[in-house]
Amino acid sequence: MTQANSVFKPSSAAPDTTGQGTTQLKAPYLIYFGDVPKHGYAKTGLGLIHWRRERCAGQMRRDGCVVDGGLPDMDIAEAVKAGARSIVIGVASPGGPIPAPWLHDLADAARAGLDIVSGMHARLADFPELVDAARESGAHLVDIRAPSKDFPVGTGIKRSGKRLLTVGTDCAVGKKYTALALEREMRKRGWDADFRATGQTGIMISGSGIAMDSVVADFLSGAAEQLSPNAGPDHWDVIEGQGSLSHPSFAGVSLGLLHGSQPDALVLCHDPSRDYLLGFEERGICPIQPLMEAMEQCLIFARRVNPAARFVGISINSSSFADPDHKRLVRQFADETGLPVADPVRDGVSAILDHLEKESF
Amino acid sequence: MTQANSVFKPSSAAPDTTGQGTTQLKAPYLIYFGDVPKHGYAKTGLGLIHWRRERCAGQMRRDGCVVDGGLPDMDIAEAVKAGARSIVIGVASPGGPIPAPWLHDLADAARAGLDIVSGMHARLADFPELVDAARESGAHLVDIRAPSKDFPVGTGIKRSGKRLLTVGTDCAVGKKYTALALEREMRKRGWDADFRATGQTGIMISGSGIAMDSVVADFLSGAAEQLSPNAGPDHWDVIEGQGSLSHPSFAGVSLGLLHGSQPDALVLCHDPSRDYLLGFEERGICPIQPLMEAMEQCLIFARRVNPAARFVGISINSSSFADPDHKRLVRQFADETGLPVADPVRDGVSAILDHLEKESF
Structure with a gap:
């Protein structure tokens, strides 16, 4: 908070002006609704479909899912065939662990090479089965709540545009x-x-x-x-x-x-x-x-x-x-x-x- | 940032009113100035001595140190004998690694059972020799810049006092x-x-x-x-x-x-x-x-x-x-x-x- 912070910041946090440090997702997406029991919990996935229909390849739902985003239903293999590059968890459920059957689906997706994208509080990297699956295929675990890098201290200097x-x-x-x-x-x-x-x-x-x-x-x-x-x-x-x-x-x-x-x-x-x-x-x-x-x-x-x-x-x-x-x-x-x-x-x-x-x- | 954050926060971040989550240091301190080349870099240690003289057992300096906090000079063994429980790095030097001779002194202190307290940008836990030394004796590595736990979302509710x-x-x-x-x-x-x-x-x-x-x-x-x-x-x-x-x-x-x-x-x-x-x-x-x-x-x-x-x-x-x-x-x-x-x-x-x-x- 002192001036020292802007002066003494390690070089890894040096200012860049390229917009790096922003999270980047790979489309097209398979939207995962699991067996979400309430419409309100699925706002993330539904919003994504509403605003970026063209980036969504399909949706994946389990028995008991009350939500339909209006996309073609697919399993992992079908999504891969349709060109999907990420599986996006379209649900923001209460804190706590990700349900076991969901983990199973997500691990399958990672093994098939899809990035897993999550905005949940639980961190993907805390689930060894997901880490292992992603390591096998080279897929990424993208926790949207966890910024991908350090940022510089603000400068207040006016930018163009x-x-x-x-x-x-x-x-x-x-x-x-x-x-x-x-x-x-x-x-x-x-x-x-x-x-x-x-x-x-x-x-x-x-x-x-x-x-x-x-x-x-x-x-x-x-x-x-x-x-x-x-x-x-x-x-x-x-x-x-x-x-x-x-x-x-x-x-x-x-x-x-x-x-x-x-x-x-x-x-x-x-x-x-x-x-x-x-x-x-x-x-x-x-x-x-x-x-x-x-x-x-x-x-x-x-x-x-x-x-x-x-x-x-x-x-x-x-x-x-x-x-x-x-x-x-x-x-x-x-x-x-x-x-x-x-x-x-x-x-x-x-x-x-x-x-x-x-x-x- | 949505309301969900206050509702869905995992229980580990549940509000407590005990003031836990605050960093706690163990006095008395051995203030470490190393061979700091400028007075201005030692403001942390000098401020600590100025305001809390009674919590400081002594200071430790290397050849070339330009700072004198007015405390008895001690080595690690003398500090332990004087009852010191923590070695406090009294210097806020530019980012980058901690100098090798300092690391050596700090590791000695940790092996002798002193907590190491640092406000530097470099994290103590990133230095394996410090981690190993602290593990041996049960000493703690206290990075003041790294808060010790999650905090709850603010409530705005008025407190007493x-x-x-x-x-x-x-x-x-x-x-x-x-x-x-x-x-x-x-x-x-x-x-x-x-x-x-x-x-x-x-x-x-x-x-x-x-x-x-x-x-x-x-x-x-x-x-x-x-x-x-x-x-x-x-x-x-x-x-x-x-x-x-x-x-x-x-x-x-x-x-x-x-x-x-x-x-x-x-x-x-x-x-x-x-x-x-x-x-x-x-x-x-x-x-x-x-x-x-x-x-x-x-x-x-x-x-x-x-x-x-x-x-x-x-x-x-x-x-x-x-x-x-x-x-x-x-x-x-x-x-x-x-x-x-x-x-x-x-x-x-x-x-x-x-x-x-x-x-x-």
């Missing part, structure tokens, strides 16, 4: 979804744009990225700087935000990511159905901030590294509101902030990108 | 020194107070603590919550701050520590000789913030977890100013902030504690 960061009034308000929707819409318009993933599901979807919550604290902003390296003057990096500056559990991650991202443009993501941070209602602390207050706080820090930083839109998750209420909320937040407001699922993000274009970055 | 956190307009402005001076003065007044260390030198001085910059980002505020657990209603934890919210390299650490510390009282540390953050002058970015602005930003976040949080003083490092200029600066900052201002080295911290007492926490 343009950056948009989604930020939020809370966790789980649509920061990843909004960033992916913005990238898709930018590309539709012919812009040069890349989604930059900062969490395990985002990394699975994009095929690369850095799990910011797993980075050692001293290198948070340095990792974020690596994630969106120098780029062409018209290139947009659309960076997946994490947490919230107002969140007493995760604000450190949010701030390191904000500083390292050096965003030109920011989009605030918000769930109007919440009065308190998710999980804090029963504690009676941490009400959701008013939008203007949340935006002001972000800008204070964003402008420390990029004086031109500004908000270009509000993304709301209005899934719990009927249509008339949704329309009322959109008007209310637009009046409050003077910015375009959209639910990316209901409205798409054109209005936000139209505004971004007019703002001439 | 009182907390003071030193914060800064930059790195290396006296946050550790000020916290130690405040703890000493509190104890002189008969208060129940503990210094809580958050960096490697602080941990060496206090004998326990958590190196916040080494914590995995998702658990920053959780680690800070562990560091100052529930305490008696009149007990003060005086917490060593890290970095600065305005620092684009380390602000994430500063914010996680601020949220997790839940300070009642804050002291702002400032070096009036700086125009830019240390090391940023040549980059031409990141001027030092005005004091009021820095304080306002801190309070926004501190009040998220403790609405009663307020500043109780300004600590300046005026070592580069002559006496008349020092006096002028003290007056100027006092006028500007309405708070007591002191250089803890020149003035002591009585004025700040007098004010704290009047503020009735």
Whole structure:
């Protein structure tokens, strides 16, 4: 934390500007759902299929699986024949060991040469049967929660290219979804744009990225700087935000990511159905901030590294509101902030990108 | 970073409120200076001797050592006879390997049963001769930069007891020194107070603590919550701050520590000789913030977890100013902030504690 850290860091952590240190996945994927008993546990795999259908060769399910991602069902041999290069565990189940029958399937996949990709808390490398199987074939065990290398200390130095960061009034308000929707819409318009993933599901979807919550604290902003390296003057990096500056559990991650991202443009993501941070209602602390207050706080820090930083839109998750209420909320937040407001699922993000274009970055 | 992290964390990381997970050192110490060629590299050992003379049995130096900590010189055998239980590397040298003659001395110490304590970037466990020597005798290799266990996610829930956190307009402005001076003065007044260390030198001085910059980002505020657990209603934890919210390299650490510390009282540390953050002058970015602005930003976040949080003083490092200029600066900052201002080295911290007492926490 002292200045010494930036000076005395061993050479293995010397700054590089190539975006190395980001996790890289090999497509096409076989999505593994095992016998997952609940739809909610399979969000990772389903998100991956939703956003990157073209990178998915098939799905593998066991008896009792309640989820169907709409891909062809395959066993390992069929997946190999279809060209699959990785088996991706599409399930984020509670902590603890991976079920024995799943381990058996995963070991088979590794023996057949497929990388195993996991965003689970349990580390693949802690299962000897997987390590042995992978060693036989040369397959990799890819733990998305474990960053692949050390990162340099952040420098604060401005990089070339343009950056948009989604930020939020809370966790789980649509920061990843909004960033992916913005990238898709930018590309539709012919812009040069890349989604930059900062969490395990985002990394699975994009095929690369850095799990910011797993980075050692001293290198948070340095990792974020690596994630969106120098780029062409018209290139947009659309960076997946994490947490919230107002969140007493995760604000450190949010701030390191904000500083390292050096965003030109920011989009605030918000769930109007919440009065308190998710999980804090029963504690009676941490009400959701008013939008203007949340935006002001972000800008204070964003402008420390990029004086031109500004908000270009509000993304709301209005899934719990009927249509008339949704329309009322959109008007209310637009009046409050003077910015375009959209639910990316209901409205798409054109209005936000139209505004971004007019703002001439 | 999603809510799942707090729900699905494996049980090994379940919250505990005992302050476990903090590094614990065994005194008395033999301070090892090797043949350190510059005074500046020995700040760790000299700081430890300055603040905790009573825990130091002696010092060990090789030919060519330019530093004298004022302790009796000893070899390993003499140190063992004097009751030493740990050899503390008092030097923070540049990264890279530990010099071979030092390794030899350290291995001797471990064989004699002394724990080896290091705040260097190189990890003791990466040196087989140290591992072997320690295994023989049962001594421990204590890498202060490597936290000893997983931490829980921060909860934001208010704990009992009182907390003071030193914060800064930059790195290396006296946050550790000020916290130690405040703890000493509190104890002189008969208060129940503990210094809580958050960096490697602080941990060496206090004998326990958590190196916040080494914590995995998702658990920053959780680690800070562990560091100052529930305490008696009149007990003060005086917490060593890290970095600065305005620092684009380390602000994430500063914010996680601020949220997790839940300070009642804050002291702002400032070096009036700086125009830019240390090391940023040549980059031409990141001027030092005005004091009021820095304080306002801190309070926004501190009040998220403790609405009663307020500043109780300004600590300046005026070592580069002559006496008349020092006096002028003290007056100027006092006028500007309405708070007591002191250089803890020149003035002591009585004025700040007098004010704290009047503020009735």
